[in-house]
Amino acid sequence: MREVDLAVVGAGPAGLTAAIEGAKRGCRTVVLDMNPRPGGQLIKQIHRFFGSREHRAGTRGIEIADSLFHEAASAGVEVMVEAEVYAIHDSTLEVVAQTNEDSLVLLSEEATTSRSRPLSIAARRIILATGGAENALNFAGWTLPGVMGAGAAQTMINLWRVLPGKKILMVGAGNVGLIISYQLIQAGGEMVAVIEATSRIGGYGVHAAKISRAGVPILTSHTIISASGESRVERAVIAKVDASWRIVSGSEQELEVDTICIAVGLHPNARLASLAECELCYSPSLGGWVPIHNSRMETTISGIYIAGDLSGVEEASTALEEGRLAGICAAASLGKERAGDYDDIKAIEGRLLGLRSGPFCQHRQDAKQELIGIGEAQCPKQ
């Protein structure tokens, strides 16, 4: 069986920075990701990122993914793509990998080979950075072809260059709904409308303004009632909702659309963490059920750490910082400390605090504080 010091699941911003910090401290480190390309969410983010200059704001997500991958490779991290981790037991990861090679290294961007084969990796420390997963929304006709997660539509246009439909309805006006609407217009789709059940646009005003001047109506206090069509979506019925979320009768209108994208939030993708028996707790501000962790990002299972959207749905900027934190702490627990680690940790905590401030983000700081409080009581002491 293959043995490593540190196995990281997920090659998004959190997983890659965690691996970089681990490898820099002398840990033999492997990162496993089921996608054909490292970068997680970043590989489909063709827009310039928000955030601070320190977190490469103003740079397109896809470029951040490439530079993180190169940084990881040069730090000596082995990045393995098309490798899905399906179980974790007794610090062993069970992986199905699409490779013929004995080596785990995959530096080419091309998805390589044909054959999947199972393999086991024994790791002294594990960092889970499996990201978030999209929430579903149930309504009449929601299983018709043409109804999809906004993230799925984004993967189709930006990774596979396929436009899912011509006339599109977006459900949800948070940042994800607004940004993906913009990218669907760029890809040549017609956004018929963006609807939002609450009375205000949840995402940033600048993103809303962008699609507004492209001629897309954003209807707040509106919900979807049904989708219908012969063998795929041909129309949607939407209606107004009042302050107590009741449908205003008579306000129904039919829209001719062939695609309905759902952007009603993400939740931590905690399936692997649950399999590993990490305890979860429910936090609406962090997106739902989230593994409990302490200030070192360690879960209730000794030796298993988490970072990024898995530890609360936030942003790439916070994922980059949390990944670093988890990588430093996991390495330290193996005795692989570096002079300056303490200062690095304090600096990361300071930047995280800055990122979790302001009217849009303060609630996440409060929720994180609470989660870490539970973690300090329940997670193993170092």
Add this chain to the structure above:
Amino acid sequence: MSQAIESPSYPSQQELRNAPGYPSQKRLEKGPVVVIECIEEIPCNPCEQACPQHAITIGEPITNCPHLDEDKCIGCELCVSQCPGLAIFLIDLTHSQGSASVAFPHEYLPLPGKGQTVRAVNRAGEPICSATVVRVQNPKTNGQTPVVTVAVPRKYATEVRGILRPGR
């Protein structure tokens, strides 16, 4: 769609003018200057670094709204392509007798050509006047955000924020 927009998806003139990124009428009359239409406290600051004249300040915390020092802005347009919110516009009320120019980021293909006549749209995406393309800038440093400048009748300079894409 006939339905009126319930809550506006863009800021009003009043909100914009009250924000620290909006130049005074006096400064606008003098010649090219940016209008920063970013009025919420969001964690973002690339505009601050983009300006070589240090005309834009955010400072700490990062959620501050961008503040424009209108006398420092020389209208070089460098910041327009660097804002992830596509919220910075360059206005020149002195473009020519009777016409003003408006420069805006335009991330749609195909790009319009210089000299082409296009329909200019307002913040709601409604066509409000015809416009002539003065310039299309897309050097490498723009990082694939082309900036299009159009000439419009002067009275529309505060309204025009884009152009109709072909096929619409």
